[in-house]
Amino acid sequence: MINSSLLNLDSFDNSDPRIFTVLxxxxxxxxxxxxxxQHTLGVTEAGAWSRLLPVPNCPGKFMSILNRTMQ
Incomplete structure (x- = not known):
């Protein structure tokens, strides 16, 4: 079971227009x-992504999130 507070999209704030989020x-x-x-291509460091989180109600599926500031 995952901590539901990690997935609370109601409190997700991406209001800064410079922040680009990839899921x-x-x-x-x-x-x-x-x-x-993406790391090999020089797009982003592998460590910049979140840890893998299981997707609720989807056995075998995971998600990872990246937030980047776009110039």
Whole structure:
């Protein structure tokens, strides 16, 4: 069971127009592969992504979030 406060989108604040948020949802392998590919291409550091969180009511699915400031 995940802590529901981690997923409370009602309190999610992305009102700063410079903040760009990317949400990945997929299997653990898909997400890990995508993050490592983005790192290899120099798009973003692998450590900038959130840890993998299980998606509620979706067995085998996970999510990871990245917030970046866009210039």
């Amino acid at each position: 990945l949802i997929g299997t653990e392998g898909q997400i890990t592969t995508y993050i490592h590919r």
